[in-house]
């Protein structure tokens with residue numbers, strides 16, 4: 333699991349640790365790890381000795397880390413030059429060490445020649461509100477060439493705690509972060525600026541609280557959560573997932589939701605609704621019922637919503653499902669048709685899976701507001717509906733009411749923004765619910781597998797939702813193996 337902590341918590345932990353350590357020790361630790369990471373990037377295209385490294389140095393401790401790391405690279409024979417974003421405020425100890433190691437301060441990158449590496453140390457967790465104009469100009473000049481950019485702690489200009497990008501911000505190839513991940517490294521749009529992440533241990537782990545504010549499942553976490561049938565299992569013990577989706581207008585949504593559900597670990601898929609013929613034609617293994625969900629037979633979890641339309645039958649299907657005493661996943665049209673009181677009154681778990689537009693409608697705000705503040709939006713929805721909420725996006729978030737860490741999905745791809753892909757996800761996550769996973773595990777494991785399947789199906793090209801569903805068994809096998 334990758335854990336992320338907010339700025340306030342990181343600062344408190346740093347204070348605790350610094351009281352136990354000699355002056356400056358923490359910054360030197362950070363700088364040592366940063367220099368190793370920079371060395372690795374330089375060695376990809378050459379070597380450290382004789383390379384040209386340009387440091388962008390802000391007036392805070394982020395700049396201090398950068399100067400000490402620059403000094404280390406200079407001692408290994410790199411030509412290191414520093415551009416100061418706030419000349420009067422550059423960390424004095426770091427500056428002295430850089431100069432003593434043979435590095436230099438320059439006023440402009442002109443004349444330094446082609447650069448092999450740019451190190452962005454303008455702001456870390458102390459940066460707010462996008463790069464200021466001077467800093468932005470510095471970044472523009474320094475990154476005009478093709479040199480790789482290593483960001484120190486965070487790409488300068490992104491918001492550490494929210495993942496927002498409120499103005500111009502650095503785009504890094506690698507971000508070397510200290511002590512713990514920060515939410516902004518894992519949540520888009522900021523995460524999209526960070527490139528590959530590298531965590532440097534500075535001893536913070538021992539003083540951070542047990543509960544992070546954000547966590548990201550990794551391969552091994554997903555493997556441990558996947559439902560695997562025991563020798564005693566039969567199809568009913570593995571769970572039956574009910575799917576109430578599709579309409580005469582949108583029969584494809586029923587087919588796609590069922591295709592996801594068939595690959596999610598439940599022993600059987602039961603379909604209820606007007607798409608029964610289309611479903612059985614494409615997925616003959618489905619138990620179909622052409623009428624309403626309440627008459628379809630017993631299931632261990634329901635998925636309701638994709639392609640339901642807005643007919644009286646659709647309203648009835650949503651009400652039927654919300655009245656069931658099993659976990660329910662509500663998506664798409666179901667989110668528009670559900671009764672808030674009915675959702676809040678449920679005893680069994682409810683999982684809501686809106687995209688940003690649907691989340692905005694549920695919250696009564698503009699879509700842009702949700703997109704700019706995804707973490708706040710998903711938390712607010714979970715509290716308001718007393719439900720597990722999966723907010724779709726390139727970094728899908730899953731929140732629960734009650735302050736458990738929000739989960740962020742690391743496998744997303746923008747190719748997933750394609751018609752029908754959400755239908756597959758709702759079936760898949762619902763199937764995991766029926767197989768017995770806890771709501772936030774079902775939602776986050778579903779998002780993880782769905783993202784990996786999309787990456788596989790896409791391989792850099794546009795992808796159709798049915799191809800995503802078809803790849804689920806393959807990624808399941810890979811994760812489990």
Ligand SMILES: NC(=O)C1=CN([C@@H]2O[C@H](COP(=O)(O)OP(=O)(O)OC[C@H]3O[C@@H](n4cnc5c(N)ncnc54)[C@H](O)[C@@H]3O)[C@@H](O)[C@H]2O)[C@H](O)CC1
Nearest residue numbers: 362391392393394455456457458459460462463464485510
């Ligand atoms: N405390 C430690 O021992 C360690 C800290 N580490 C590093 O320190 C930074 C956090 O340092 P801090 O001085 O608090 O803040 P920053 O350097 O991130 O930023 C302050 C600096 O930036 C200027 N500034 C703020 N906003 C902007 C902006 N939008 N544009 C331009 N400049 C801006 C502000 O005026 C200050 O001059 C942390 O991230 C680590 O890198 C290490 O973890 C080691 C231990």
Ligand SMILES: [K+]
Nearest residue numbers: 455484486488
């Ligand atoms: K930075």
